[in-house]
Amino acid sequence: xxxxxxxxxxxxxxxxxxxxxxxxxxxxxxxxxxxxxxxxxxxxxxxxxxxxxxxxxxxxxxxxxxxxxxxxxxxxxxxxxxxxxxxxxxxxxxxxxxxxxxxxxxxxxxxxxxxxxxxxxxxxxxxxxxxxxxxxxxxxxxxxxxxxxxxxxxxxxxxxxxxxxxxxxxxxxxxxxxxxxxxxxxxxxxxxxxxxxxxxxxxxxxxxxxxxxxxxxxxxxxxxxxxxxxxxxxxxxxxxxxxxxxxxxxxxxxxxxxxxxxxxxxxxxxxxxxxxxxxxxxxxxxxxxxxxxxxxxxxxxxxxxxxxxxxxxxxxxxxxxxxxxxxx
Numbered sequence: 294x295x296x297x298x299x300x301x302x303x304x305x306x307x308x309x310x311x312x313x314x315x316x317x318x319x320x321x322x323x324x325x326x327x328x329x330x331x332x333x334x335x336x337x338x339x340x341x342x343x344x345x346x347x348x349x350x351x352x353x354x355x356x357x358x359x360x361x362x363x364x365x366x367x368x369x370x371x372x373x374x375x376x377x378x379x380x381x382x383x384x385x386x387x388x389x390x391x392x393x394x395x396x397x398x399x400x401x402x403x404x405x406x407x408x409x410x411x412x413x414x415x416x417x418x419x420x421x422x423x424x425x426x427x428x429x430x431x432x433x434x435x436x437x438x439x440x441x442x443x444x445x446x447x448x449x450x451x452x453x454x455x456x457x458x459x460x461x462x463x464x465x466x467x468x469x470x471x472x473x474x475x476x477x478x479x480x481x482x483x484x485x486x487x488x489x490x491x492x493x494x495x496x497x498x499x500x501x502x503x504x505x506x507x508x509x510x511x512x513x514x515x516x517x518x519x520x521x522x523x524x525x526x527x528x529x530x531x532x533x534x535x536x537x538x539x540x541x542x543x544x545x546x547x548x549x550x551x552x553x554x555x556x557x558x559x560x561x562x563x564x565x566x567x568x569x570x571x572x573x574x575x576x577x578x579x580x581x582x583x584x585x586x587x588x589x590x591x592x593x594x595x596x597x598x599x600x601x602x603x604x605x606x607x608x609x610x611x612x613x614x615x616x617x618x619x620x621x
Contacts, residue, residue, distance in 0.1 A: 316340055318391045320354060320363030361386055402429040402444050409468060410435075412448035412489055445514055447501060448487035455608065458483035459525070460601050463563055466529035472496075475526035477510045478608055479519050484510070493530040495545070505554035522609050524551070525561040535564030537572040539584050548574040548584035561608055569595040569606075 300309075315323040320340035337344050340363065343354040353360040353369060360369040371383040405411050405426055410433070415421065419428035433444040440453035452458035455478065462474035462485055473496035476485045487501040498505075502513035509521045526547075528535050537560065538546040551560045556575035564570055571587035589595060600606050 314339055317363070319366035319386060320361060320391075321366075322363075366391075402431065402433050405468075407468070409465070410444060411468070412444075412487065414448070414489065447514055448489055449501075449514065450485040452483045452485065453481075455483045456601065458485050459563075459608070461485050462525070462527055463597060463601055466527040466563075471529050473527050473529065475524065477519070477521055478523040478525060479510070480522055484512075484519070494533060496526050508555050508558055521555060521558065523559040523561060524555060525563065525608060527563045529565050531565045533565075535562075535566040535568055536570045536588065537562045537584075537586055539572070539586060540582075547572060548582060552576050552582055552584070563597045563600070567597050569597055569600060 315325065317323065322339075339345050340354055343356055343361070346353050346355055346360075351362075352364070353362055361367075362369050367382075367384040367386050369384075402410060402412055410429065413421075416428070422428045429444075431446050435442040435444065437454065437457050439457050442453075442457065443451040445451060450458070450461065452461070458476050462476050465488065466472060466474045471493045472488060472491040473493065474485065474488050474491070475496040475498065476483050477498075486496070486498050486503060488496065490500060491497075498510075504511040504513075505521075506518055510519045511517070512519055537548065539548045540546060541549075547560060547562070551558070551572060551574040557573060560572050560574070562570040562572070568589040569592055570589065571592060572584055573587075574582065574584035576582055595606055600608065
């Protein structure tokens, strides 16, 4: 139903209804004597709020990444990630069940020429991606051999499996310009934080709207507080230190960040030397910064490559002491 509050009363009366449309599940309209105000301009955003294109009498809905043909009940183009879902037709819409499923509004995620999923807030449709790249959409749900992956609307990624998340931040640090990647290790899953505005020496969650309360993470997407177990970020810049930064006059350091936002909790670092480092930091009652750095030798000589092997090392940690899970 399309309506307008002509008199700005805050209520919609019968005279303010412009038209009504009834649909079959895949978006084709029912023919019928439905009400339409002949004096009103034609409203083009209909089924699922998508724009109906009537050019060449095609009557397709523009979903950004692809065109939906409501008459056929399928996409007009192949799914950009069809190889991930070989069991489904690359043209199937909403898993062939539009009563239960809905395709999200297309925006921001795209697949690069190297096959990785990347996020760019300046990409709004398939017109914005480069040659050899595939526009995916605002959000996207995927799965791996280990678990589920949720590409979220702000550029963050929720992984049900921690090893998948660690492989993402380790590999993505050198995609494009070298930059730090960071992730929140939660009680349930690992949230890889947005990184599109990070540089080679800084990964600031606050830049993307994430906050910390009581040592836990306040999610910028849903506003909910998530129980935080630990943090992890990469140090890919070979011109800098591989280990966590502790002290600096006036400048930001890993120790200052942890003492302020996650006091007493572990912050891991994937060093550019393949070493796994950690740090626990806090300020005492006098405001003095205290930080202990865990070198690879303190962590059973664990290497980043060990962490990236499925279930070799569990970085989830409880309390104030590092807990190492021996390789299985």
